[in-house]
Amino acid sequence: MEPKKIITRLMMGVVLLTACTKDKVQPENIYAKTGIAAVVNSNFSLSLCRYALVTTHYDDTLSKPGPYTLLGPSNDAFTAAGWSSGAALIRATDSIRAMMPYHFIRGAIKLDSLPMAFNQPLTAGNGQPLYVTHWVNSRDTAIVVNGVRVSTFDKPATNGLVNITDGVLYPIVYNDVQQAVSGDPALSMFNAAIIQSGLAADYNTGGPYTVFAPVNAAFNAIGVMTVDSVYKMDVSKLQKIVKAHIATGRNFIYDYILKADVTANTYQEHMLSGAISTFTLVPDPLRQGRFAGITLQTASGASVSISRKNILAGNGVVHSISGLLNN
Structure with missing residues (x-):
């Protein structure tokens, strides 16, 4: 998709996602109003994540019934990874496209309800494992995915859950x-x-x-x-x-x-x-x-x-x- 078209699509935001006819409301539109994609759209700290999802079309996936569990990098996380603006993400579409399905899980998984254990394997949207640690000690309660802390977890949407991570997650590229x-x-x-x-x-x-x-x-x-x-x-x-x-x-x-x-x-x-x-x-x-x-x-x-x-x-x-x- 051309950058101009992507930007236009982003500007239209929820208006496009919630469009429906008076006679019939399509199921996809119901989920788009209050689903994961809409939660991302309404959260300022996920504005760069929104660009990443739209430019790779995974916002369409996360507007469907699902359920899904999103691990959405914060704006600071994308900036630290070298993508400090929507334009930068659009320019890196090929790289981002390979990365984004590693940021969601098919199924509604409450991270805060996982057992207290280190590096529990879950399967990401690209079929690769993610390793989730849920741990408590006398000074900290933490949920960590692949060594990246989850700062906001288990925010509900009609088609799943939204989490905000402090870093970008990178798919596995090495066999060993x-x-x-x-x-x-x-x-x-x-x-x-x-x-x-x-x-x-x-x-x-x-x-x-x-x-x-x-x-x-x-x-x-x-x-x-x-x-x-x-x-x-x-x-x-x-x-x-x-x-x-x-x-x-x-x-x-x-x-x-x-x-x-x-x-x-x-x-x-x-x-x-x-x-x-x-x-x-x-x-x-x-x-x-x-x-x-x-x-x-x-x-x-x-x-x-x-x-x-x-x-x-x-x-x-x-x-x-x-x-x-x-x-």
Whole structure:
């Protein structure tokens, strides 16, 4: 659809959605008046989500009887992802079209009624799994999807439920965690370490795994300057390096925030090498009492930061980190 036509359609909004004849009200029009698409239209914090739905025609889907459960990114979430206006979303229609069916579930699922558990799988509109955590500790009650916090949940519509998320959800594009590592040029040395160690087949299958992948600069810091240098390293040493950065289970960064000791604000994770890594919570400067992420501690006590987080693969999650944990 041409941008001009999309904008015209957006401006007409609910007027178009609720149009009907005096003699007969069509079922689709009933749902359009008070359904999910109309709830999105009337919520200012979802105005960019509205553009995303209209430009990809999923507003039509969410105006039907359903039921559906929408996970709608807030305006701030779209802005943080690089789409700060309706025009930007329209220009990125192809990317947004692939993304939006990952933001709704077929069926009315009350997230606040799910069991208290980490990363419960639900099926998104594109057929891929979403992982929902519902957890309570002494300082927080949280609903988190793929590591993204849900700020408003279970808002009713006649054809389902509307939730507002603090981040954009990205469909799975990697079959396994090793493929996710290989897909990031900044992780080429760690990818070489996985391959040269002979462990790649292990991480192509099995799992789930949580990978804390050191960026290339982390290898440079210990004098390993090129991928070729990694391939010349001792296999047993590489196996120790790789296993020191991988844990069993599928853990997003917010999972560690929820699991951490509420007094010490730390959490200890057992890695496949047998080593124990200590994670420390990082306070959120904008929200008192909340936490924005974690740092990790090396064997020497140095602090390692997360540079990229929550890259979801078919058998786990990959996070990029600034240093080697066993250094």
